[in-house]
Every structure is written in structure tokens, then in C-alpha cells.
Amino acid sequence: MRVTAILLAAGSSTRFGGRKLLAPWHGRPLYEHALEALLASPAVVETLVVVQPGFAAPPARARCRLVVNPDHAQGMGASLRAGVRAAAGDAEAYLVALADMPRITPALIAALVARHRQAGRPIVVPVCRGRRGHPVILGAALRGALLAVTGDVGAREIIRAHPEWVGEFETGDEAVLFDVDLPVDLAPAEDGA
Numbered sequence: 797m798r799v800t801a802i803l804l805a806a807g808s809s810t811r812f813g814g815r816k817l818l819a820p821w822h823g824r825p826l827y828e829h830a831l832e833a834l835l836a837s838p839a840v841v842e843t844l845v846v847v848q849p850g851f852a853a854p855p856a857r858a859r860c861r862l863v864v865n866p867d868h869a870q871g872m873g874a875s876l877r878a879g880v881r882a883a884a885g886d887a888e889a890y891l892v893a894l895a896d897m898p899r900i901t902p903a904l905i906a907a908l909v910a911r912h913r914q915a916g917r918p919i920v921v922p923v924c925r926g927r928r929g930h931p932v933i934l935g936a937a938l939r940g941a942l943l944a945v946t947g948d949v950g951a952r953e954i955i956r957a958h959p960e961w962v963g964e965f966e967t968g969d970e971a972v973l974f975d976v977d978l979p980v981d982l983a984p985a986e987d988g989a
Contacts, residue, residue, distance in 0.1 A: 799909055799933070800887040801834040801843040802879030803827070804950070805851070805895035806868035817895050818852065821982050828854065829898030835860060837902040839909040840891060844882050846875040871948030880942045890942070892951060893931035899971035900931065908933055908965055915963030919955055922972040923964045929972030 817827040848868040867874040918935035
């Protein structure tokens with residue numbers, strides 16, 4: 797299965813107070829942790845990093861492209877559309893990841909992709925402690941619907957409108973729920989993560 801990862805990194809970070817994705821977390825800019833997990837995952841054949849104009853580009857890497865979203869102020873939907881438009885035409889699924897979720901691992905990505913292969917449904921969403929998280933995988937058959945999303949909710953409306961399309965991936969890995977919204981979220985966790 798050819799999986800294209802779309803790393804959404806074009807947000808305005810208003811709750812954080814600006815430049816969240818470049819804030820240091822464990823010695824590197826925050827977004828690089830999510831990016832590294834995607835690039836280290838053999839299940840992902842290409843990674844698209846959707847950014848706003850003027851974003852400091854990471855060093856060039858194999859299987860990774862920057863996608864500049866001039867419409868980033870329109871919200872997550874515009875970034876998702878930009879990523880889907882830029883994806884290779886032979887992509888069979890899109891793994892949509894958030895750049896402010898630094899604890900996602902290649903092993904978790906591999907498990908999600910494996911669940912998507914087995915689920916027989918076009919959408920797979922991770923669930924931890926009864927709560928849905930990220931990243932999510934959406935089959936390429938949903939390309940048209942993804943290109944129609946608007947606002948700041950990403951694919952959430954598609955998922956909500958079509959529960960019959962969703963396969964859940966139960967996990968005890970709280971990385972699927974952990975994101976950085978405020979500077980306090982960058983504080984080291986007790987477990988050292």
C-alpha cells in the first residue's frame with residue numbers, strides 16, 4: 797500500500813503565542829519530532845510538510861517535500877487540501893499527522909497502517925482511553941471529499957458524517973492524544989518522554 801503522509805505544519809499557533817513549531821522540545825524544533833517519525837516509517841512512501849509562506853524549511857531529505865499553503869489563514873482544511881493536491885497520484889491512502897504531536901513513533905505509524913490494511917474501511921482513527929486522536933489514515937477514495945473540506949476542523953466532518961467508514965485502532969499509547977497547545981506543554985514529562 798502506497799501511503800502518503802501529510803504533516804500539517806501551517807497553523808498560526810495563536811494559543812501558543814506564535815512560532816510554536818520552532819520552539820525547542822528535547823533539543824530540536826517541535827515539528828521535527830513528528831517529521832522524523834514519518835520519515836523513519838517504512839510504511840510511508842512520501843511525506844509532505846504543509847507550511848505557511850516564510851516557514852524555515854528543514855534540510856532536504858529523501859521522500860520529503862515542502863508544500864507551501866498560501867491559504868493557511870483559512871484553517872486546517874486549506875492545509876489538508878494543499879497536501880492532498882500535492883500527493884503523488886498513485887497514493888492509496890493519506891496519513892494525516894499534526895506537527896505539534898511530537899511523541900508519535902514509527903512503530904505507532906506502522907500499526908495504524910497495518911490496521912488500515914485490515915479494517916476494510918476507508919478511515920482508521922487511533923483511540924486511547926476512549927478518546928480519538930491522531931494521526932488518522934484516509935483512503936485515497938476519499939480524495940474528492942478531502943479536497944472539499946473547509947474551516948479549521950480538517951477531516952473531522954467527514955469522519956463525523958460517515959461513522960460507517962471508520963475503523964478504530966485501540967491503543968494504550970497516549971502519544972495519539974498528546975499535542976502542544978501552550979508553552980507549558982513543552983515541559984518535560986515525568987516519564988522523560
